[in-house]
Amino acid sequence: MIGVLLVDDQELFREGVRIIVDAQQGMEVVGTAADGREAVRRADDLQPDVVLMDIRMPEMDGVEATRQLFAPARVAAREKPLRVIVLTTFNLDDRAATAIRHGASGFVLKDATPTQLRDAIRTVHAGNAVLAPADLTALLDGQHLAAVPPPPAYRTLTEKEREVFATVAKGLSNTEIAGEIFASESTVKTHVGAILRKLALRDRVQIVVYAYEHGLAPTDPR
Secondary structure (H helix, E strand, C coil): CEEEEEECCCHHHHHHHHHHHHCCCCEEEEEEECCHHHHHHHHHHHCCCEEEEECCCCCCCHHHHHHHHCCHHHHHHCCCCCEEEEEECCCCCHHHHHHHHHCCCCEEECCCCHHHHHHHHHHHHCCCCCCCHHHHHHHHHCCCCCCCCCCHHHHHCCHHHHHHHHHHHCCCCHHHHHHHHCCCHHHHHHHHHHHHHHHCCCCHHHHHHHHHHCCCCCCCCC
16 A cells, blocks of 8 residues: 655645545555645654655745655655655746755646546656656756766766766657667666666656756757
8 A cells, every 4th residue: 555645735635636546546645734844744753655745835845845855864764765746736847846856756737637646656656757857857957057076976887877877867768778879678777777776866867867966967958
């Protein structure tokens, strides 16, 4: 059973989403919160698997709440991984991009269908992202991040892994990467897995974030 914490300052919206989530097989809402501060407390207490996090809320917004949820001390204290899906009204939302940089696994629009929401919850619970890297590049391109030098872990990547890293940062799929580096898709998956392990990243979206934060993102998105 996937435990979901639902965070939104509008009670009517929370209750509507609760009904949708509870109606899905294999998942349930274990708690709700009306602002980011309460969300952090409830996540600590309830230990949900997935948090549906609204971005714009009083007291503390979803960006800061996400940052606090993925603070190293909190991550280390958890018995199981936590995934965050940002709920937003806008497709290209700067705040959503910032929340993703802090650790969220992607975003879902508030007008998504019940099926889309269900699939997003299952996707992030399985350790994957619900935002295509190509879409994230569009978000991050407008943030003008001040890049810092890559940490020593980046130097542990092999030449081929760095090549794959660059293609993932451009938003290419495994199929597209395979064609670009003249390798099989299974080989690409192996390289991506090694990159995630060596850089201690959760998913492909975090590779894109890493590339932008450390000045490794390609200037040409394709």
